Amino acid sequence: MISALIIVFREVIEAGLIVGIVLAATTGVPGRGRAVLLGVIAGVLGACLVAAFAGEIANLFQGSGQELFNAAILFLAVVMLTWHNVWMASHGREMARELKAAGHQVKTGERTLTALSIVVGVAVLREGSEVVLFLYGIGAQGGTSAAAMVAGGGLGLAAGAVVSALMYFGLLTIPAGKLFQVTSGLITLLAAGMAAQAVIFLQNGGWLEFLTGTVWDTGWLIQDDSLTGRMLHTLIGYSQAPNGAQLVAYGATIAVILVLMRLVNAPRQKHGHA
Amino acid sequence: MVQADHSQLDLYLPREHEMKKLLLGFVLTVAAAIPPVWSDEPVTLHLKNHKFSPSVIKVKANKPSMITLYNDDDGADEFDSSSLKVERVVPGHDKANIRIRALAPGKYPFMGEFHSATAQGVVIAE
Numbered sequence: 001m002i003s004a005l006i007i008v009f010r011e012v013i014e015a016g017l018i019v020g021i022v023l024a025a026t027t028g029v030p031g032r033g034r035a036v037l038l039g040v041i042a043g044v045l046g047a048c049l050v051a052a053f054a055g056e057i058a059n060l061f062q063g064s065g066q067e068l069f070n071a072a073i074l075f076l077a078v079v080m081l082t083w084h085n086v087w088m089a090s091h092g093r094e095m096a097r098e099l100k101a102a103g104h105q106v107k108t109g110e111r112t113l114t115a116l117s118i119v120v121g122v123a124v125l126r127e128g129s130e131v132v133l134f135l136y137g138i139g140a141q142g143g144t145s146a147a148a149m150v151a152g153g154g155l156g157l158a159a160g161a162v163v164s165a166l167m168y169f170g171l172l173t174i175p176a177g178k179l180f181q182v183t184s185g186l187i188t189l190l191a192a193g194m195a196a197q198a199v200i201f202l203q204n205g206g207w208l209e210f211l212t213g214t215v216w217d218t219g220w221l222i223q224d225d226s227l228t229g230r231m232l233h234t235l236i237g238y239s240q241a242p243n244g245a246q247l248v249a250y251g252a253t254i255a256v257i258l259v260l261m262r263l264v265n266a267p268r269q270k271h272g273h274a
Numbered sequence: 275m276v277q278a279d280h281s282q283l284d285l286y287l288p289r290e291h292e293m294k295k296l297l298l299g300f301v302l303t304v305a306a307a308i309p310p311v312w313s314d315e316p317v318t319l320h321l322k323n324h325k326f327s328p329s330v331i332k333v334k335a336n337k338p339s340m341i342t343l344y345n346d347d348d349g350a351d352e353f354d355s356s357s358l359k360v361e362r363v364v365p366g367h368d369k370a371n372i373r374i375r376a377l378a379p380g381k382y383p384f385m386g387e388f389h390s391a392t393a394q395g396v397v398i399a400e
Contacts, residue, residue: 007387055365058365063370064371066363133350134388136349137349137388204359204372212375214378224357240356
């Protein structure tokens with residue numbers, strides 16, 4: 001029962017932290033509850049599908065299908081997070097101004113909601129497929145232990161949801177003026193961490209062969225396996241012993257997002273002077 | 275003024291269909307890339323009754339290696355190692371080829387995440 005609790009808790013937290021950030025980042029956008037819910041539902045259904053076809057997916061591309069699949073959906077999330085941040089950089093101010101003009105912002109808000117809905121779906125799919133496989137294995141074994149495991153899973157789900165909710169309500173205590181700055185910073189780091197993780201999957205699949213040497217090791221401070229390590233891994237892409245390619249992907253993602261955010265803002269200022 | 279704003283935004287903000295093209299392009303590029311080439315003989319590892327055998331695997335240091343994991347149990351498990359940076363789900367009665375990067379000499383523990391109480395092992399690079 002304890003092992004079920006721990007595994008489910010761990011996976012729920014990893015997806016839940018992302019959902020918490022997405023909810024905070026879309027404060028004031030109408031229809032966001034529906035978008036997030038759709039993302040979660042699609043993610044759960046996707047997780048069941050991925051779990052059911054785990055063997056088939058793994059056997060694609062000469063046995064590196066699972067790595068390629070994970071890398072692809074992580075890159076999808078990175079693109080969507082980037083899009084959201086760039087969109088917010090160009091529309092955020094107008095949106096805040098027109099928050100009362102109902103109707104208009106529904107139209108403009110929909111686009112970034114779609115992107116974030118996909119991010120939520122991807123997060124739930126990734127973590128959820130492991131939970132499904134784990135619980136399915138328990139169920140397949142049957143016996144009295146199955147009931148205890150399901151109870152443990154339920155407790156893990158509840159505990160993970162509580163931590164995610166704390167994250168969300170914690171973010172909401174940030175004054176409205178600063179909230180979008182904070183969430184766009186968090187989303188940038190989230191995207192960078194996902195890009196770095198995608199690089200690991202590509203390396204494990206044999207698609208990337210360069211810069212694989214460990215650059216530094218902070219295992220003495222925070223272990224990857226600890227709860228802190230796992231939460232930091234989800235939030236900012238913490239890795240106790242990152243390799244070169246991981247760091248390049250991390251830095252490049254941050255750079256691209258910041259440059260794009262600046263670009264969508266800059267032209268208008270020039271026009272203002274002209 | 276407003277007109278100018280929109281044209282600028284159109285330049286920099288990808289639209290939904292452009293996004294789809296971008297993603298499709300990415301997937302096709304990766305799929306068309308040269309398939310991975312495995313080096314050296316893979317090490318065979320079995321998982322039965324949620325225990326690894328052998329539970330100690332020796333590989334050459336500073337050379338990439340590969341483990342072929344046979345999951346002889348009914349349920350799936352995840353070969354998980356933060357020090358090896360590997361997370362790989364293996365369904366029941368299935369096998370998986372797990373790539374291990376070139377390792378500095380040392381010990382790298384791994385576990386079957388779904389049954390970590392018993393499924394423990396270590397890769398030793400020397």
